[in-house]
Amino acid sequence: MRGFAKSDVGKAREMNQDYYYISLPDSSLQIYILADGMGRI
Secondary structure, three states: OOOOOOOOOOOOOOOOOOEEEEOOOOOOOOOEEEEOOOOOO
8 A cells, every 4th residue: 555645734824734644664553644734713
């Protein structure tokens, strides 16, 4: 399995609060984490 990620700050924020993590391919435990940063108004 291949994992890819892309993040963008968007139009309303100055700071990107998105977070992602993809473990290394040779790791014995494959982990995929995604957190969508909503920011504060």
